[in-house]
Amino acid sequence: MVNDHTNNKDSFYHRFFDKLRSSSEFFYSIGAVLLALLIGAVIICLIGSDPIKAYKALYRGSFGTTNAIAETLLRAMPLALVGLGATVAFRASVFNVGTEGQLFIGATAAACVALALPDLPRYLLLPLMALAAMGAGALLGGLAIFLKIKFNANEMINTIMMNYVVIYFVSWLVHGPIQQPGSPLGQTEKFSVNGIIPVILKRTRLHAGIIVLLILVIITYFLLEKTVWGYQIKVTGKNMLASKAAGIKVKRIFYSAMFFSGALAGLAGMFEASGIQNRMIENISSGYGYTGIVVALLGQLNPIGVLLAAILFGALQVGASSMETMVGIPSSAVSMIQYLIVIIFIGKNAFPRLWKRFHTSKDKRA
Amino acid sequence: MSKKSILFIICLVVTLTVVAIPAMAADDLKVAMILSGPINDDDFNSVGYNGLKKACEELGVEYAYIESVPDADAERIIREYVANGYGLIFAHSFSFGEAASKVAADFPEVIFMNAGTPPVENPNLGTYDNPDYQGAYLAGMLAAGISKSGSIGWVDGIASPNMVANFQSYRDGAEEMNPEIEVLHTFIGSWYDPPKAKEAAIAQVEKGADVLSSQGVGVIDAAIEKNVWAIGAMTDQNFMGPNVVLTSVMWDLYPCVKRVVQEVLDGTWTNTNRSYGIADGSVYFSDFHGLDSNIPAEVMEKVNQKYEDIKSGKFVVPHDTSDIE
Amino acid sequence: MDNTTNTRQDNKAEARLIMEGITVNYGDFVANDNVNLVVYPGQIKALLGENGAGKTTLMKVLAGLLHPEGGRIIVDGQEVSIDSPQDSQRLGIGMVHQHFMLIPKLTVAQNICIGLKSTGYPFPDVRKVEEELSELSEQYNLLVDPKAIVSTLSIGTQQRVEILKALYRGAKILILDEPTSILTPQETAGLFDIIHFLTKRGNSVIFISHKLNEVMEISDRITVLRQGHVTAELAKQETTERQLAILMVGREFQTEKHLKPVPENAKELVCLDNITYIDHRKVSVLNGINLTVKAGEIHSIAGVDGNGQVELASILSGLLHQTKGKFTLNGKDLSKASPKERLQAGLAHIPSDRHKYGMILDLSMEDNFIIEGSEREPVSHRGILQKDAITSFSENLVKDYDIRCKSVKQKASTLSGGNQQKLVLARELSRNPIFVLAMQPAHGLDVGATEFVHKKLIEQRNAGSAVLLISTELDEVFDLSDRISVIYEGRILATIKREEATRENIGLLMTGKTNG
Incomplete structure (x- = not known):
């Protein structure tokens, strides 16, 4: 009888091939980006512009100067935070599409704290704002799970609906109770200096949030890969029934995953309000909550992948306006490229099949 | 996993160190303008773009612009222009004021101009406004002069100080022409929302207004539909309704841009507020496209007389930004 | 062992289906290694083997779901390439899966119309199909009412619907994958009648099973697979159940059990x-x-x-x-x-549907072993997973329960059915x-x-x-x-x-x- 139990040699090879496979996944992501850029180049040609010039501008606008790098990272911040949260929720098979609303409510909560306690020292005020933002985002997320468990309301639908409710509610707030006196705009008063996250790179806007983000990437990675909680999230997400049968408290897992997801989206809102706008404004997010979800998927629900995907999207978005100003290509072309990346990436399994079909049909014709 | 993170760190470090050579300004002055809407809006943004283009081409200065910038993106884009060596930057929307002020504090060597109210702190941030309230006064006189119903309207976006002043002048002018006149006004709460603007304009017509001052896209449509007069704003908007747009109160930014650029080149620039109105040739009525035959001669004469008085300084249009009662 | 034993080699030209040297690899695992299979018209061919021996893989090749790395397929004397289920259907190969592919809320005729453009597209002529089906059902003695709603039918009848579906699509080679596993003894007898009926009319049947008695009862010839290889190709008359069992599992197994009676006063x-x-x-x-x-x-x-x-x-x-x-x-x-x-x-729970309730196919064996005990020492310590402890815990279970795998890091889905069940048993019973x-x-x-x-x-x-x-x-x-x-x-x-x-x-x- 053949004994094919593990021995050291086998498991070494196995691990090696596993690594190779996961890194080929990584290279596939890069391939998707390159292919999308190529298709984008064709589109740019069709518009009648020079793609090389356009991509040079894109690069210059996203990484070409210190300021460009700072702006890229700034844009990546909310995307990465939302993406990290979404990663945790998606791993638990909780489809949190409410990140946009959670971001808005988080920003608003942080603003309320900043406006109510402007004289608190910075080292107290900023953490307090962060707590408020995360708490508000988490509660809003938790509400979706509550509705799911109590009334069997699909969380994907109820989070989308809640986005509308929250965004209109916040719009009312900034035009009403917390509006800056005398301003016609939907915005609050500027925060006091203590309520603004300090800039860490001179003559740019890059603020200390980037450090918090990097720490959170590591923490999220650790939580997901090394802790019982992360393990139970993974297991519940893959097979809820088997997990339930195995005694895992799946409701608790759903709640905690959603709390985490909502909290990070809320924190993204606080970063935008405090770090960038220095106040709460009506249009605090231009769809970061939604783009962050896409970033989570592109990052393959892996915290480090999410960070890279967020930087990529941040660079594309920031570079797009350079392309627009310098070469005159509408920034919508870049939005197209962004979503082409996602489509190519998500559709990756279809390509080998299409390829094969194409070849067999050619064979048959021959 | 570790492979990925190492790769990432390498990428980051390489980009940060290799490429981060600051691109400082060349000897030549480059001018940029950031606009909140499209340059072909035949309104505020067209005015900005046209003034920039004409002035810079005349002076032979390199210029760039970016349209339709949301407020939340303004600061990033201003910084980008600075990073790319632009020495004079027009933030052509009063809502960009704060962004301009923040960047100005970081880059004292760059000069900023903002379409808004004067700043307090930045020595390198000047402002300019559009004293079209002067024109609005004349428009009010004209509107009241041709109104048969004794009621005229004003449809506007957001009740910003500038727009409030504009409306106050419009009403004052109208009342000078006809003390009995009824002046309706609506602020639709958005700078750009054609259906809403049109709806508000129609509501005013239905209340009796037969001359509308159009301060936003959609009003002229309503005027065409209801066949009442409209007075355009900012650019010659007659083409939008050749039979109903009597004239437009023009605002021309060219004199202002030209003088600012020249001062920067000469090194004589200071952070004063520029308010170039009728006296500077920045505010005037556009061509009537033959519709002036509909204006009673004595009305036309009164309006022309007022224009001359304002130009010569004999009459000063009151600038009233207090709340509309 | 000689893989090409074939007593009817002389008239291979008459064969309906010849599979020659089929080789399929999953990564570095060889699922089919140079497998040969010949089926003649009117023949019942049994494909016998343990779970994981490569029977299903071989049939997936025929169904166009897998493309082999090596080998060739000849149908009715013509070498063919089967790249899709449509190709397979066109060649007259019909498959009845272990789990039925029927929509419970639709009628038999409606189910059969699905995916068949020839019945009218996009609106199939269901009435015409119903008539043709009654005729076909009568012809083959299948006793299926085409107008019946599938969910009202017994399991045995649903299986006949699947057979009818294959026949309606022109199947001349019918593959039955473990067809008796869900049937009562009476239903099994009925199925065998139908199989005989089919072969009398010139159809060929490939009968996949691991039940020795059934194979001996129904088949004409038997191909035995073990670990991806053909270990024998025999006529029924040449063999016995005992010999087949040895060919299949590679060793003799014992069935005797010594049970002490339960004491009357047991708790x-x-x-x-x-x-x-x-x-x-x-x-x-x-x-x-x-x-x-x-x-x-x-x-x-x-x-x-x-x-x-x-x-x-x-x-x-x-x-x-x-x-x-x-x-x-x-x-x-x-x-x-x-x-x-x-x-x-x-309590230990060994569920009937292990894929649904007992394990997580997409995760590693390690992850599957600790699903109930992730919160306990030494698997975790203060909420942190202890990787080394998990690995040694898993490796012990693999050893104790003789689970065949390359490494405890491999995904549970890559294990054969028997080894998957051993995994569940190991986890459940190890908790005493x-x-x-x-x-x-x-x-x-x-x-x-x-x-x-x-x-x-x-x-x-x-x-x-x-x-x-x-x-x-x-x-x-x-x-x-x-x-x-x-x-x-x-x-x-x-x-x-x-x-x-x-x-x-x-x-x-x-x-x-x-x-x-």
């Missing part, structure tokens, strides 16, 4: 008192189940599928709440306990449970794995656990039980001691017939 560990369940449609699925299981006893619940067994198992494991009734384990009332509390009280709830524990397993599962259940019994075995297989019930209860329409009709039970009376009770 009643498990008590079910009046367990009643009324489902959301207000249908009463369980009607007052009363049952005990003693320490050191295997108590079987026999019955035909769908008489409340699934619900009973779900209630006992805590996934479903009974409408009323009480469940105590070792004196502890668990009627309202969570799954976790039940596990802690000493006092109550083992096993439902169809040998479902879909081959002879070797079935024997292993049974051995482990007996070990548990002998160690003093209470074992409740819910099964539809009479062989299993008679092999293992100390007592047998028969469930019918949510009621226990009788509880009989093993020594007093006969296949006849249990079989009658399973169909609801009480004496008198």
